[in-house]
Amino acid sequence: MKVLKFGGSSVANSQNISKVVQIVSNTAANTKVAVVVSAFGKTTNKLIASANYAAENQPNYLDLFNEVKDHHFQVINDLINSNQKETVETRVENLFEQLKTLLEGCFLLKEITPKTMAAISGFGELLSSFIISEVAKQNLNTTYKDSREIILASNVFDKAQVNFKVTNKNCQDFFKDNGHQVTLLPGFIAKTETGFSTTLGRGGSDYTAAIYAAALNAEELQIWTDVSGMFTANPSVVKQAFAIPQISYQEAMELSHFGAKVIYPPTIQPVLEKEIPIVIKNTFDPENVGTLITKESGNTKPVKGISHIENITLLTLEGSGMVGVSGTSKRLFETLSNQDVNVVLITQASSEHSICVGIYDEDAEKAANAVNKAFEIEIERRKLNPVTVEQGLAIIALVGDNMKNHQGLSGQMFSSLGKNNVNIRAIAQGASQKNISAVIDSNDAKKALNTLHEQFFEEKIKQLNLFVTGVGNVGERFLAQVHQQNEYLREHLKMSIRVVGLANSRKMVFNTDGLDLNNWKELLENGEQASIQQFFERSKDFNLRNSVFVDNTANQSVSEIYENYLRNNIAVVTCNKIACASNLENYKNLKRISRKYNAPFLFETNVGAGLPIIDTLKNLVASGDRVQKIQAVLSGSLNFVFNNFNASSSFHNVVKEAQNQGYTEPDPTIDLSGIDVARKILILARESGYELELSDIENSSFLPKESLETNNNDDFYKSLTNNEAHFQELFQKASEENSRLKYVAEFSEGKAKVGLQHIPTDHPFYNLEGSDNIVLFYTDRYPVQPLQIKGAGAGSDVTASGIFADVIRTGNN
Known part of the structure; x- marks a missing residue:
C-alpha cells in the first residue's frame, strides 16, 4: 500500500482536483492507496478569519463563510455527475449548516474558545475529502473514512498529541477489512479522548498521512505539493536553487524545522522509525522525480540545503550574577515554557555570562515580560541586566549529514557572509554538526541565502549585480562589452554579470533579475524619472550580494554619493575623476570606508582610460x-x-x-x-x-x-x-x-x-x-x-x- 497526501494548492480548484484524481488513478493501478487531502487552497485561513470576525461581533464573517461555501459548490457543479450531484450537495449543505451554527454561536457570545476554533478550522478538510472522494468514485473503486474515527489525540485543541497505541490499532482494523482500492481521508483533524474534534497543528495533513503510513507499514509515503521536491534553498528567494534528488530523514527534519515549508516537521517522525521512504512530488509536474527522503543521505555532498526562518527575536539574559550559578538556564527555559514560547535557537558563551535564545516575534513581548519578572530580584540587585530584545531578525541554516566530515565549512560560511557585509548576531552549531545556524538582520536574508547558495551549490560562478549610471559614449560601449562578454566570463572566469539598475540624467529603470541588454535603450526610455538619491536608495534596498555601482559620468553630484554606496557594501567603479581629485580628506575618507566595509573603490580609468x-x-x-x-x-x-x-x-x-x-x-x-x-x-x-x-x-x-x-x-x-x-x-x-x-x-x-x-x-x-x-x-x-x-x-x-x-x-x- 502507498499513502498519498495532497496539499491545499493541489486541491485548490476543479482543474487541480482533476489532476489529483488522475494521479491517484495511475498509482491505484498497481497498489491500494490511502489518499489524505488538505482543505481547498486558502480555505482554512478563511475559516479562521471568519471565526475571529464572528467573535469580534463583525457581521462580515458571513461574507467569508459564503465565499468558502460558493467555492465548494462550484467544484461540485464542475466535477460531480448529475445523477449524484443532489446527494453530494445535500451532504455538503449539512456540513455548512453545522459550520454556520458554530460561527453564529461565536458571533452571539462574542468569543471563541480553542475547542470551537479547532472544530471550525477542521471543516475545510471534512468538506474537501468528502467531495474529492465522490469525484474519485465516478471512476475508481473508492471509499471515504473520517479520520476522527481513527486518530485519537489528547484533549488539546491545537497541536494535539496522538495516542499512537489506539490510533494504530484503529487504523489497522479498518484497513484490514477495507476492500476498496482507494480510501479518501481528511488530514489535519482528529478526535480527543473526550470525543471532540481537534487538530494536529497547521501542516497537520502531512502528519496525518505519516500516521497512516506508519500504522500500515506502507510501501511509500508520497507528499504531493506545488514544487518538485525539497530544494537546496527557497526557490522564490534563490533563483538558482534546485531540487535535491535524495536526502536523509535527519536532513529533511532540519530543513523543515528551519523554514522549508514543503513538509511539516513532525511528519517524518512516525515513518522514520519504520524506515518508510517519503517522496516529495509535484502535482503539476507528476513526471518529475521529486525528492526521496530515506535513511541514507544519497551522496557525500557536505551541505544538503540552506534554509531560513523569518520574524525572529533574540532575547539575551546576561550579567555577572549568572557566572557559576547553577539553575539559571533551568529557570529561563522553564519561564519560557510556562508562557508557551517556542525556543528556536539557543547559544551560550563559555564564560556563562550570557544566554541568548531565538524566539518568534509574536512571542517577544510576553517572553521578555515573563523573564524580567522571573529574575526580578537579580535585576533589582544589578546582578543581571533586564533582558535585551532584538527584533527584525532571521535565522539562516546550513544543513547536511556529511558536514561533520568536512573541515572549513563554518569558515566558508562566515567568510562569504562577511564579504557581503552580512552581520551575524548569534551562532549555534550542534555537537552532531548537521546544522550551522546564524542569526542575521531579516533585511539581509535574501542576500545571505543567495551568497551561501553561490558558495556551496553553484559551479563557483560568482554573480555581480551592477547599478550603472551614465549611458553616453562610454556607458553605451560598457553595456555592449558586458553583453558581449558574459558567456566568456562565465566559462573562463566563473563570473556572471547582470545589470540590475540603469540610469541617465532623465530616466532610471530596475529589474532584480537583470535588465535585458538587447533592448536597454527602450527599457530606460520607458523607465521612471531619474534621481541620484533614489537610484542609491533602490540599490541599497535591493540588498543584493556582490553589488557594484558603476559611474560613467563626469557629474559632481554623482561623485558626492559614493560614500553612501561604500557604507552599504556596494563597490564603486568610476571613470569620474571628481571624487579622487576632491579635497584630500574626502579622498582619504572614501579609501578608509572602502576598507572598513570591504567594498572595493576602483578608479583605474581616472588616469589613462584603459591603461593599467x-x-x-x-x-x-x-x-x-x-x-x-x-x-x-x-x-x-x-x-x-x-x-x-x-x-x-x-x-x-x-x-x-x-x-x-x-x-x-x-x-x-x-x-x-x-x-x-x-x-x-x-x-x-x-x-x-x-x-x-x-x-x-x-x-x-x-x-x-x-x-x-x-x-x-x-x-x-x-x-x-x-x-x-x-x-x-x-x-x-x-x-x-x-x-x-x-x-x-x-x-x-x-x-x-x-x-x-x-x-x-x-x-x-x-x-x-x-x-x-x-x-x-x-x-x-x-x-x-x-x-x-x-x-x-x-x-x-x-x-x-x-x-x-x-x-x-x-x-x-
Missing part, C-alpha cells in the same frame, strides 16, 4: 617601492589635438574633431584648461602616498583668458576661432625649435605641475601619436630608466574596457 597605470602604481607601492618622480602625457584629447594641429589646420576644427570622436569630456574646457590633467597627476601623487590638494598643482594654461571665461560649449568654440592667431603662434614657436607641443604633467619632490611644453626629438614623448598617453615612473627601483606605460589614453571603447576591468576586479575581491 593606477594598478601598476599600486603594485609598486605595495611591494615597497617609492615613487621619486612622475612625468606623463595624461590627456588623450590634448595629445590628439596637438598631434593634428598645424599651420594648415584650424585649432577650432581639430578640437571639434576630438570631441566628435569621444576623446574629450562633454565639456571640452575641462580638457583644454588643463584641469583634467591636473586632477590626474593629483590622483597619481596621492596613490604614490603623497598628500596634495588640487590647489597645490601648478597649472600653466595655454588657453587665452576669453576661452577660460566661457560658460557653454558654443561660446568656447567661438573663442577658439577668435584666438586662432594665438594657437598658431604656439605651433610656430615649437616648430622653430624642431619640437612638438605636448601637454605634460610632472610630479617631483612633493610638487606637481601641468602645462604645455616643447618636446625635442630625443624625448620619449616626441613620437607619442594619436590620442596615446604615456607615463614614466622614476622610483627607487627605476631611478634612471623609468618604468614606462604607454598606449591609447582616450576613447569610449578603451575607457569602457578599463571600467569593465575594474568591475571584474571587484568580482575577484
